[in-house]
Amino acid sequence: MSFYGGLSKEHLKQFIQRIERLEEEKKIIAEDIASVFSEAKGGGFDVKAMREILKKRKLDASELEQQEGIVDTYKIALGMTPGDDEPKEQ
Amino acid sequence: MSFYGGLSKEHLKQFIQRIERLEEEKKIIAEDIASVFSEAKGGGFDVKAMREILKKRKLDASELEQQEGIVDTYKIALGMTPGDDEPKEQ
Amino acid sequence: MSFYGGLSKEHLKQFIQRIERLEEEKKIIAEDIASVFSEAKGGGFDVKAMREILKKRKLDASELEQQEGIVDTYKIALGMTPGDDEPKEQ
Amino acid sequence: MSFYGGLSKEHLKQFIQRIERLEEEKKIIAEDIASVFSEAKGGGFDVKAMREILKKRKLDASELEQQEGIVDTYKIALGMTPGDDEPKEQ
DNA sequence: AACGTTGAAATAGTTC
């Protein structure tokens, strides 16, 4: 880190500043999201329920990518039906 | 914190030591879990698949508790069938 | 929520979609930040130390000093010298 | 995995159940730890500072000093005085 | 043994 004269010092400063700028942008978007929830709430919607919906939609999207194969074999061994995912067998 | 003579000093020490003991126990259990995976692996089982099974069983257990009600209403509005959870509509 | 025919249904759908779009943007920025850290790491910088720097730049001096003061007090109570950080006393 | 009749099926089931039991124990201990923190908090102690203490006691002195050294170097590079922690320079 | 990936823990922020 101390070689190259002050070069890496400059690099460090730039990394730090780039991150700080990106975090600023991120913060703004987070505030935008909060605004939309606020607006929805003002329109009579239940924010908590909306959050659940969003969570569910995210989950559904990721479940699609779930890998099969060995996992299914094991599920069968444990009495969990592989296609339709049933809870614990006892 | 500085009142009561050294009493709170003793209290602090005791809290810290209780936590350290509990963390020690927790660590041992984590090692036990690792041992079981190891043993299973030695027996020819696929550890990664086992982890997925465990995750699934945990998820299934918690899904059962999921609250319904408003959420279902909203799901219907968004074209997500409430009973059987389908992915995104577009 | 069920009044006004399907109007609020449309509203809900729009709120959900606006949020999903914003969350997508937010995710991209988060990934950008991760990239910068990655790049910095590739350039030989210590990511953990960088995070500390960022945290300290965000916090104002007084908060920081206050917190550090409490920690020192506790160290003394436990017989850990505050300046030079020694491991466990017994 | 499909050889030996249902033998390995039984084995798998046993591995899974052993792990689930251990994870349950681990969870209980984690809750115990949370309780101790809660109790300490109720007694007027600063939980965050306690966590720092625990972390420092876990780390050995040399590691810690090394990490703090890097942070100081970075601070200097960014024009932040290392001893007294100032917020943003511009 | 470094690397990224993933899961758990902790902190911060929000709501009631």
Place this chain on the structure above:
DNA sequence: GAACTATTTCAACGTT
């Protein structure tokens, strides 16, 4: 101010 949620941080793990 207590509980919940979301974000961030940290550590473990398999991978290369």
